[in-house]
Amino acid sequence: MPSITDPAGYWDRYGRGVPEETPEDALKSAFGWCQYDGHGPGDEVLGDPLTTLELGPGRGDAVAALATKGVVATGVDLSPVQVEVAQARWGHLPNAHFEQGDVLDFLAAADQRWDAIYSIWGAVWFTDPASLLPAVLDRLAPGGRLVFSHAPHIPGTTTGALGMWAAGYTGRQVPMARWSYEPDQWADLLTCNGFTDVHARVLPAPDPANVGTLLVASRRRRG
Secondary structure, eight states, X not given: OOOOSOHHHHHHHHXXXXXXXXXXXXXXXXXXXXXXXXXXXXXXXXXXXXXXXEESOTTOHHHHHHHTTTOEEEEEESOHHHHHHHHHHHTTSTTEEEEESOHHHHHXXXXXXXXXXXXXXXXXXXXXXXXXXXXXXXXXXXXXXXXXXXXXXXXXXXXXXXEEETTOSSSOOOEEEEEEOOHHHHHHHHHHTTEEEEEEEXXXXXXXXXXXXXXXXXXXXXX
16 A cells, blocks of 8 residues: 655644644543543553653643653654644643654664553554554563554454545545554454553443444563
């Protein structure tokens, strides 16, 4: 499948279109694993980490929320625009750190391990798990958690890399891929890549007739 030719530019455009929130409101809703306000779990899914890394933090609200609790929180985002906004909003917090770059490149170059690595409708959805999962495992501390959420797979359709038009249906032909799997397939992928205590499920929406949320949590072995 052809890859998007300007991924950073795509996420720059996306970031410019995200509605602005006050810092107070942004912190209250920072851990919206689900797409419905006030629905689903919060940052307790991460356990009690001292250090965290978010893959694709956007405006950095979740990073900031953790930093205000004393966690040394880092986010890496491909979009220079998103990182600039995050720095402007949250750079005053001593424990909040933002980096610009591709998540795979960042993980490969990193010289530390984190207690939790997570993605809230972020980079996990748009990165080949065959490359991402080993890279994440290598950068997790023993017992560290990987947690991510995004839209659930559409039943009865093909799994794996799915094409989408990144610029919309009336714009330029800009192909992009998302990786979509059923919960049991995610569990198998994570287990095969060395993760343990895998819990993958679809959380129902407040109205069960609406689209739910895939939420996956796992660990690196302690040994």
